[in-house]
Amino acid sequence: QPVLTQSSSASASLGSSVKLTCTLSSGHSSYIIAWHQQQPGKAPRYLMKLEGSGSYNKGSGVPDRFSGSSSGADRYLTISNLQSEDEADYYCETWDSNTHWVFGGGTKLTVL
């Protein structure tokens, strides 16, 4: 079954860019994932669906500063021109016909 691996934490300075990684387990490198953002004390918010080709579709209202890309089993979320409100937990999600839905452990992003 697919396992999604994320770094537990990341940090970057206000106005800079950061690239978060979600790595699919062996044998699942072609899987489509979704990225979600959860600001402190709030419900998660869907950011985008990201394919292995690097093609992505963002959710309604997601700023242009958020983009996605892929390389092999790695799925990336890049946030440009970091703002204070980008400080949040970021989760990736995927689906498999056998194990159904799985989430990564999440990355806590700190904006310095």
Place this chain on the structure above:
Amino acid sequence: QVQLVESGGGVVQPGGSLRLSCAASGFTFSSYGMHWVRQAPGKGLEWVAFIRYDGSNKYYADSVKGRFTISRDNSKNTLYLQMNSLRAEDTAVYYCAKSIAALVDYWGQGTLVTVSS
């Protein structure tokens, strides 16, 4: 716009039951699969259950299989989660979520379930 509003959370004793509801609006509810996803205090997201748009298929996480039942009433635009034999480890915020191409694309605001004596 899409709105998902959960209700029914609260405090329940171990072994007890609770039914969560999720009222959906802003989209054609009967055309989309729906999820329940939970988050224990200070922890990450855990998928709980999924139901197809017409209720024909239901899927559960191993941790809740046999104890929880997902259902829907398309005439009322409402999703349900019946939770029986509740355990302390079921304590979490429960989110209702809409599905597109199997993955989640909208989230509700969540309802807190606390299992404690």
